[in-house]
Amino acid sequence: MDSQIRSIHQQLVDKKITCTELVQSKLSNLKENSHNTVNALLDDIALKLAAKVDAKIASGETIGLLEGIPFGIKDVYMLQGTCTTASSDLLKHYKSPYTATAIQKLLDAGAIPLVKENCDSFGHGSSSENTIFGPVKNAINPELVGGGSSGGSAVNVAKDYTVFSIGGDTGGSIRQPAGYNHVYGLKPTYGRISRYGLMAYASSTDCVGPIAKSIEDILIVLNTMSGLDPKDQTTFTSETIQEDAILDTKSIKTVGYFKNFIDSEALDPKIKADFLACIEKIKAKGISVKVLDFFESDTLVSTYYTLAMAETASNLSRLDGTNYGNRIEAENLKETYAVTRSENFSEETKRRIVGGNQVLSQGFSDEIYLKGLNLRDQISQNFEKDFSEVDIILSPVTPSTPPKIGDSLKAPLAMYLSDAYTVGFSLGQLPTLTVPQGTATGLQITAAKNNDELVLKFANFLKDTI
Template identity: 85%
Template structure:
């Protein structure tokens, strides 16, 4: 299987390249980068770690497959001693006091973090334009958005500035930018990877996940980060996925797709035609394809944003400049809180906080929030029934191609609707992978909970099929 990680590992072991040379090359690329992907470079620490890997190799010691591999981190993860800004004005000078569990597992495996990556502030956006560091530019066409909220992570992988990157996916924030930049991006089963040390957006759907250029690299990184964590009560035990398991591509007999996604007036004609052509290629391989009924995409979007805004309003209530953040003093404590939050949060973040507080307020919570929770339960039940009929569900990643930089800021509703095909799988807490094939923004592959291996298996099948 194609794997940049394994290829570089062999180059390091055979001394074709030193780890110091490898890391320095990537740092140099990031310094010259004009796509606004890097919030801060971790140059000194990365080169120190690289020197240790080189010393081990020189001494004839065995190194692990991830040892010495340079990677990027979306700037919403704690990494002790580094700036962790969430691309926000409020936290632009904040340094992490500890390291996120998922990142620590990668460090323990010897991987080397080289950059904290640009993103929509606090994950609030689908374009990576809501950031104090400037809009992330698409890897293929810099006039277009990089996607969001993990836009910097996706573009860094696509441009080979990092070997892999760690993004965060709440409603599509790994999968959509992966599709926009033609790489792989995985949202695992909710809880498979600990969220400890990830700045919370919507706690019930936040997922840690990898972006990479191959399925095998996704598998390697996923295995390292997965597992139960005593610091995150929502985390779950999970079995390691072997290379042999995902190479066995004959396990899927029936797939489904949501016909209302394809019959939607909002879908781009070319994306629709390409998706249907991919369906025909799958049928030609002898796999049964079923058209499934599902909730309308506007119901999915409104349900997701109702719950996500409520959760982010609650999660961000702690950010008032008292314990950390860019505090702005005013005439009294109440005014200080108000000015600090008003001046430091982005317009999109303020929009979500206001919306969330409205959803949770007395007189509205029963009518809106509780209805959203009930709909989420119905969506999960719908998925349970679907996976009694099919092994895999596939769908377009987005209804349209990436917009030009600036367009999403003019029309927030259009930005929310760009998540129409991703948020349902987030509400269902299902493992979902974007692959860079099938349409101009890729195809999503989804399986039932805890069946992450099936998603990677079918991705391997489609790599040879469409």
């Protein structure tokens, strides 16, 4: 495996480069980049930490594997003393009073934060255009979107501005931009990594995850961030995944795929042809392939957005300018709340709050919200049945290639439907990895809950097969 983390670590240990030189080089590239990936550079923090690493090496002390490795942070994570804006007008001057657990674990391991990364405001979007910092431009073709909501994080990794980045995935917000920019992006099992210090979008599906250029780097960062956190009651104790374990792919016997995903008229013909070609290569390696039935993509998207909008309406109700954010005074308190929220939230965020309040309102909650909860249970049961028959589910990441910048803003429904192949796995709270092989936007590997190791194993298998 081609680990940038291990390569840079060895260069630092061998004194072929200094940590300060490495960090300065990355910061310089970030300053000059024209892809709108940067919300704020963390120059002072990064250079101070780099100097400490250099001093440690100079004195002959041993450094850890992540010590001195530069990384990026999606701008929805708390990092004490830095602005955490969520790419929104409401929080553009908000300073974090504490550090998110996942980020703190990386800092404790010696990793160096370089940048707060551009994203869709509060994670609301699939293109990273719903942001006050300008649309994120695709790493491969800057006329296209970078994907969302973790677009800045994926582009920074793809352009080598960061060694890895920490995104957030609610319905595909790591996996989709990873696919658009040809890098690896992991949504781990829900609860494997603490969400404490991540601005909540939809609490029942929000996941912290890494974006990187190799499977090994994904593994290193995943192991570092994982674990029980008393500040997040959804977390659980997880075993460290060993590198040797993910190299042994013999345990994978059966792979499944959803027929209705592949037969959908919305699926780009080239992506379909490439996906089916991958299936044939997998069969040729002696692995059994099983065709599975699943819910229609329209049902998945409707269920996800019903629940996600309801949860975001609840989570963002606290942002009224009283305790947090940019307050706009009006004639009375009620008007102050209304103007503050109307003027500071993006159009997409307002659309989701209004939709969420609608499905939670009297007369609609039984008909819409409770039905959504019931469908989510059915989806989870469907996955349990599927994973009793197959080891892995393989799917396209997106039904189509990245749209041009501006197109998604004109067609919100089309933007929602672009999540058709990612949201189902979020509702099931399953570990899912985008790999940059197979189709124009990669492939998506999914396993049963807590089987993150199996996902990484199959990624290694695909790397050698496709």
